[in-house]
Amino acid sequence: MNRRVLVAGGAGYIGSHTTVELIAAGYDVIVVDNFSNSDASSLEGIQRITGVMPTFIEADCCDKEAMRRVFEAHDFDSVIHFAAFKAVGESVAEPMKYYRNNLLSLLNILELMREYGRRNVVFSSSATVYGDADVLPVTEMTPRKPATSPYGNTKQMSEDILRDMVHATEGLQGIALRYFNPIGAHPSAHIGELPRGVPNNLVPYITQTAAGVRECLSIFGDDYPTPDGSCLRDYIDIVDLARAHVLAIGRMVEGRSKARYEVFNVGTGRPVSVFELVKGFEQANDLKLNYRVAARREGDVTAIWADTTLANEELGWHAERELCDTLRAAWAWECSVRGIDR
Numbered sequence: 400m401n402r403r404v405l406v407a408g409g410a411g412y413i414g415s416h417t418t419v420e421l422i423a424a425g426y427d428v429i430v431v432d433n434f435s436n437s438d439a440s441s442l443e444g445i446q447r448i449t450g451v452m453p454t455f456i457e458a459d460c461c462d463k464e465a466m467r468r469v470f471e472a473h474d475f476d477s478v479i480h481f482a483a484f485k486a487v488g489e490s491v492a493e494p495m496k497y498y499r500n501n502l503l504s505l506l507n508i509l510e511l512m513r514e515y516g517r518r519n520v521v522f523s524s525s526a527t528v529y530g531d532a533d534v535l536p537v538t539e540m541t542p543r544k545p546a547t548s549p550y551g552n553t554k555q556m557s558e559d560i561l562r563d564m565v566h567a568t569e570g571l572q573g574i575a576l577r578y579f580n581p582i583g584a585h586p587s588a589h590i591g592e593l594p595r596g597v598p599n600n601l602v603p604y605i606t607q608t609a610a611g612v613r614e615c616l617s618i619f620g621d622d623y624p625t626p627d628g629s630c631l632r633d634y635i636d637i638v639d640l641a642r643a644h645v646l647a648i649g650r651m652v653e654g655r656s657k658a659r660y661e662v663f664n665v666g667t668g669r670p671v672s673v674f675e676l677v678k679g680f681e682q683a684n685d686l687k688l689n690y691r692v693a694a695r696r697e698g699d700v701t702a703i704w705a706d707t708t709l710a711n712e713e714l715g716w717h718a719e720r721e722l723c724d725t726l727r728a729a730w731a732w733e734c735s736v737r738g739i740d741r
């Protein structure tokens with residue numbers, strides 16, 4: 400059985416945590432990354448946690464010839480493709496940057512997998528493909544609604560490209576994992592999220608505010624039709640999310656897939672409001688956060704959370720970590736990045 404996995408975007412936030420879990424599960428990992436939104440320090444973090452430095456190649460997945468050299472040099476049978484841009488607002492301002500990067504990287508990887516006869520691919524999809532869903536929680540059968548950003552469009556298109564390519568290529572199978580809101584960091588605090596500039600996402604903004612890097616967290620809207628007026632999301636611990644990738648790869652490597660192309664939601668199944676998350680962070684870490692209520696952010700859906708039955712039953716995956724532990728790990732990571740004594 401071939402237990403080598405190419406992790407495209409393996410130095411990034413989700414990629415680095417997944418690399419750790421793959422190594423712990425006995426896989427050989429080859430990381431490809433161009434550090435466009437990541438840092439070589441995450442590779443050192445992986446080594447500190449696992450004792451193993453994964454094989455690393457600095458390359459852009461959009462550079463097909465560079466990727467061809469990776470396929471020539473390494474005989475992995477499986478690929479996990481994380482290498483994509485993910486800032487929703489930026490994608491609205493610079494759509495071509497998103498279409499070019501997110502689609503071309505996938506096309507290159509799938510074409511090379513077909514050419515070199517590589518079998519298994521996991522794709523990083525997103526809850527964003529559901530758009531503003533009519534019925535909650537969403538199952539994998541919930542119809543996808545029109546995407547609300549070019550970023551969301553690339554995720555919908557990528558799912559379709561993967562599905563079509565799998566069906567057209569004998570021996571190729573794929574799993575798209577639809578992530579809800581990944582948060583937290585490895586409990587060792589050796590790896591975590593490293594957003595560049597002002598964070599777009601809630602938890603890095605919270606931890607940077609607690610660290611004094613940002614003055615005040617803005618809560619985007621308290622007049623939504625939800626119990627406390629703030630938006631509801633499904634916050635999934637990054638290590639739990641990473642484990643879902645290992646199970647997805649195992650399912651394909653061991654020939655347990657029920658269809659050549661499968662889709663799984665990866666969330667906790669539990670809606671949490673912005674206010675609850677902020678209070679949870681304060682309680683978990685015994686500190687006070689400076690925040691204020693601001694206007695709604697354009698493009699935000701009121702609520703989305705996952706029905707995770709399929710991943711529970713088919714992947715044998717369950718979200719295990721408690722939210723307070725995840726929020727502790729997020730703060731521990733921020734402190735380690737900033738050199739703060741907790």
Ligand code: UFG
Nearest residue numbers: 525526527599600601602604617618619630632673696699
């Ligand atoms: N929020 C704030 N203040 C902030 C940042 C966020 O109040 O400074 C709120 C948002 O309004 C939202 C919630 O916190 O209600 C979560 O926002 P994030 O930006 O952390 O996450 P999103 O739910 O907007 O986006 C996530 C992923 C996207 C994905 C989307 C699809 O980051 O990649 O889910 O559901 F497209």
